[in-house]
Amino acid sequence: MPLSVRQRLLACTLSVLFFAQTVHSQTVPSFLKANPRWVDSVFNAMTPDQRISQLIMVAGFSNRTQSYEDSLMTLVRTYQIGGIVFFQGGPIRQARLINRLQTVAKVPMLVALDGEWGLGMRLDSTVRFPYQMTMGAIQGRDDLIYKMGAAVARQSRRLGIHVNFAPVADVNNNPNNPVINFRSFGEDKEAVARKALAYMKGMQDNGLLTSLKHFPGHGDTGTDSHYDLPLISKNREQLDQLELYPFRKLIDAGAAGVMIAHLNIPALDSTPNLPSTLSRKVVTDLLKNELGFGGLIYSDAMNMKGVMKYFPSGIADRMGLEAGMDVLEYTLDIPRAIAEVKQAIADGRLSQADIDARCRKVLAAKAWSGLDRYKPVDLMNLVRDLNEPESNLINRLLTEEALTVLKNDREPSGEPLIPLLNLGTKRIASVSLDAAQETSFQKMLANYTAVKSFNIAASTADTTIERIRKELEGYDVLLVGVHLSNIRPAVQYGVTPKTVALLKELCETGKAVVSVFGNPYALNKLEGLDKARGLIMAYQLTSFTEELAAQLIFGAIPAKGKLPVTVNEQFKLNDGIATSSISRLKYTIPEEVGVDSYFLTAKVDSLMQVALEQKATPGGVVEMAKDGKVIFRKAYGTHTYEGLTPTKEDDLFDLASVTKVSTSTPALMRLVDEGKFDLNKTMGDYLPSFKNSNKADLVWRDVLTHQAGLKASIAFWLDTKNPDGTWKDHTFSEEKHGPYKVEITDHLFMHKKYRKTIFETIRDSPVSTKKDYVYSDLSFILYPQIVEKMTDQNFEDYLKKNIYEPLGATTLTFNPMRFYPLPRIVPTEYDSVFRKTLVWGRVHDEGAAMLGGLSGHAGLFGTSNDLLKLAQMYLQKGYYGGKQFISPQTITEFTRYQFPEKGSRRGIGFDKPTFKYSGNAPRNASPQSFGHSGFTGTFIWVDPQYNISYVFMSNRVYPSRSHTKLITLNIRTNVADALYEGILRGPTSNVATILATP
Structure with missing residues (x-):
């Protein structure tokens, strides 16, 4: 029954209202409003053929021959093509090629790239971000995906790229999908829409045009459209419920572009073998009219079998424009494509107005991308800029969350x-x-x-x-x-x-x-x-x-x-x-804790270069952590000045006096926790043989802070020499036999009973009545005896079973040659007086050597990484790896100033900053910080205020202890100050944005 005039008017009004509401719900792509004066000016200067050419994107490769590049130049010059999409190559080569091509383009070309996981998808020497499937596993951190999009935009624009054919908005609900699969965010349409939106916004908000793909949805197919035309047999309701859902959401949010897939979908267009790329019902009726999309519509690559199987190049391109597409990607036969489009205009299948409108849209995209003020790609520092540390950080954070x-x-x-x-x-x-x-x-x-x-x-x-x-x-x-x-x-x-x-x-x-x-x-x-x-x-x-x-x-x-x-x-x-x-150490980059890696690396490298050039040390290892994260770990130099063995991060060093805070001090802290050791008791209380000595009443708190009056040290080996330089009886032999079992070198062995003489010498040594601060090794030689007596365990076994092994610090050991090959152990000094050999794999300290390499004052070896675990345990108030090794109260007690009123900088066992800078600690160290230095060139430092731990390893005593430049130049503490400075400088703006959580 025919409608009345009133009914027709009402229907028309409702239709207009519905369309208005639909359009109102869309966010109009921002590029459409860009620099209309420039768009008009350029458009008016174009011929009709040039306007057609603006809708074509040719393929580009920057890893081919010069003749290929020349032919590409000719193509652009001849047809004034509107854009180029790059597929393979490298950043420098591509930048040069882009610059060349832009010189022959009367209107700067729109440069695109298929960068679903960043530039690294197509170009060498650039960043590869995670696949979308990987990011599909992330829960509640879509902000990181947005930040990845921002990074992709920065890198793309730096390389002269204006369009990224991403994100993939396909819902991969077919496990056997051969072409989408890991390129999709997953099978949950809500998650796909949400994550694709974050990626899209990250790019578009930072100046990069995007293209959602592969419309109307390529996730449920077992056919790869690169090689054949896939058939999607779902009905319209199923498509609406799943495949189209993410596209609707992103279009409503202002998507700049959409790429049409080569799919045959009878529910949308029943024409046999017709790819959706060439279907007016899909491109115009569904995408433009029903979904209200007004941005750029790109074809998928026009060289794919999904379109070429039934429609040859040129004809397919013309049909794509007839269907409603704006840009033809990867057109193979450009002359024929242009001729076919011109014929379609002549035949009335296309209008010049259609071509003109699409040309204006492309020009608006170019203006939005900055091509209205075109500048060539700057090659200076290009590769460095494209591999910014921020991308490394984003990669790590995304991976961790997934x-x-x-x-x-x-x-x-x-x-x-x-x-x-x-x-x-x-x-x-x-x-x-x-x-x-x-x-x-x-x-x-x-x-x-x-x-x-x-x-x-x-x-x-x-x-x-x-x-x-x-x-x-x-x-x-x-x-x-x-x-x-x-x-x-x-x-x-x-x-x-x-x-x-x-x-x-x-x-x-x-x-x-x-x-x-x-x-x-x-x-x-x-x-x-x-x-x-x-x-x-x-x-x-x-x-x-x-x-x-x-x-x-x-x-x-x-x-x-x-x-x-x-x-x-x-x-x-x-x-x-x-x-x-x-709370185990995490290994990452400085940016994760807000430190600029370029700054930190440059500062540390510079200081270490000075150390090597000045022969302050043959080599060394620097390792730093902040907030429980190892952010710097690097080896420098060689084992010796003459040798060619490079220092490695996992080399073992003689820790020298750092042994004091790595063996004796943690053992005593545990004994304090167990109520077995009292800092306010005396030496006589825990050492029976000292009860009748001049040390019987010395309080341990004073002893451990070096103000009990003990001698600084005793050269025990000198007492074994006769005036003529020969060994005294019952001291040393150059052959291992009988009681001469304590191996000092391969050709020097000590009498097994001489150990007792060492302890008696300490017991009988004089005590100063002044009680001034005098740094002394002597008490630390005694602590193994105390620990063994209180625990019924060998000192080394006690440390390994109760501290080192549970920490995972398994390289911390005495006499390392029992467990590690000699090339992994760094040599120390050539001893020309006592041992008359290169000290390598054995303890440098003479007294510790005479104690069989095991003492509480020297003799521990280890890697920087394992020593840092111990430092981190201290920083974390005795907690590490799920275990409380030492109580927070005891850590606090041992690491505080004990007698600041006397001007003493000492904690219990630990060193602390002087009250006026003297170089013993980093210049920026806080009063809460603590650590220790070692004679061989080692250093450990912990600062709770800045939440940092730091280890410095070197063998500065090679070839002789007379080499003191490492100390006089303050290399160890200056390197630590580089970390402090990096923290105080704060992060770069991009890193600060990445670290900011929503």
Whole structure:
């Protein structure tokens, strides 16, 4: 029945109102309003053919020959193409090529890149951010995804790129999707929309045009549109409910661009074999009219089989514009495309007005991107600028937030296995599958405790695997890394039958904690995971995922992520077990604690260069932590001036007097906590042989603060010499025999009873009545006796079992040659007087050497990293790795000024800053700080006010202790001050933004 005039008017009015409301709900893309005067001026100067050319983007590669670049130049010059999309190359080469091409373009070209995970998706020497699937696991930190978008925008604009074909807004609800898969944020449409919006806004708010893809949704297909035309058989309601949902949300939020996928979707257009790219019903009716999108509409690459299978180049391009697209990406046959479009205008299938409107839109995008005031890409510091530390920080934070624990069995104590506790009771091995050499995962694991590494690759012989199998029987925990080198389903995500078999075998031992570095869908192809004691999904294989998974296992960071997809019945969407951090050191970069890495590195490098040039030391290691995070760890120089052995971060150094605060002092603190040692009692109370000596009434508090009147030191070895230079009887022999068992060097052995003489010499030494401050070694030689008497344990065993091993500080040891190869131990002095040899692998201090290398004043060796764990335990008031080693009250007591009224700077055992700067401590050190220096060139410092711990290792006494420049130049404390200065300077503006939580 025909409608009346009134009904038709009412229907028209309702339609207009509905359209107005729909348009009102959209956020109009901001670029459309950019510099209309420039747009008009440029547009009016163009020929009709040039206006068509503005809608074409040619493909670009910066890793090809000069003849290729010349042909590209000719193409741009001839047809005045509107844009170029780059696919492969490097930043410097690409910048030069962009600059060349822009010189022949009358209107500067719009430069695009397919950078879903940043420039690194296409270009070498640039940043690769996490895949979208990885970020799909992140819970509640979409602000980090926004900040990643901002970083991608900064880097893109720095390289002369104006458009990023990202984010992917596809909902990947098909595990077998060969083309989207890990490129999607996951299968939850709400999460996909929310995270894609954060990424989009991060880019657009920082001056980069974006393009949502792949409209109307490429997530539910088993066909790759690069090679064929996928068929989407869903009905319209299903598409509305799922695929279109994220696109609607982002369009409403002001998306600048949308990319059309090559899909055949009968529910939207029933034309046989017609790709959505060429469908007016999809591009114009659905995207433009129904969804109200007014930004730039891009085709997916027009060279893909999804479009070319049925429509040749040129014709497909013309049909794309007829469908309503604005920009044709990767047009292969430009002359034919232009000719086809001109013919379509002549035939009335397209109007010049359509072309003109789209040309103006492209020009507006160019004006918004700054091309109305075009400048060439500046090549100066380009690679450095593109690899800003801020991106490193974002990468770390995103990865950390994504890591997902899917299995975490409980220990007999009831505690969850992850994070690993009680390190002193576990023998731990790491096994990296599909990795021929030691991995980043294994290297990071080794920072936490002694971990034996095994690697099994595809080429590993069966005999080697059998040897590894036998050896693993002796370990309590197996930390297994599954290193999948491929992320795509077409190659089974890199999973091989050998990997499956080995992993299953390892899981069946009941000892395995498995970390999967690959696509989460790979979990469905790995057998035996139900027998694993722990399972971590890291989502991809990068140095960030490997290092942070290792840190998660040891509790330096918590697990927060949840699966963004359903893998199978065992591993489902949103599965994820939260774990806690237990205050172990985290390894990161300075920016994470608000310190500029360029500044800190430059300052420390400069100071260490001075030390090396001035021969203050042959080499050294500097390690710094703030807020429980190791932010600087670097080795310098060589072991000796003559040798070629470079100093390494994990070299062992003779700690010299740092031994005092690493052995005697922590042992006494524990005894104080146990009520076994009283600082206000006397030497006679705990040393029976001292009861009738001049030291019987010396109070331990005075002794430990070096104001009891003890001599500074005694050269015990000098008392073993006759006037003619020969050894006295019952002292030394150049051969090991009978009672001469205490090995001083390979050719010098001390009588086993002479140890008693040393203690008697200390007992009988004079005591000053002045009680002035005199730094003395003597009492520290005695503390091992006290500890052994009170604990019924050997001094070294007590320290290792109660402190070092539970800390994971397993390299802290006396007489290191028992456990470590000599090349890993740094030599100290050539002793031309007493031992007459190079002191290497044995304690430098003569008195400690005569005590068998074990004393409370000198003799401890270790790496900077393990010493820093001890320092961090002090900083954390005696707590580390889930264990309270020493009570906070005792830490506070030992590290405070004891007698400031007397002008004494000493704590108990610890040194502290002088009240007027003297160089013994960093210039900026707070009154709460404490530490100690070692004669060989070592230094440890802790500052609770700034929440920092610091270790300096060197062998400044090589080749002779007469080398004092390390001390006179204040190298150790000046290096520490570089950290203080970095903290006081604060972060760069970009880092401050990243660190700011919503």
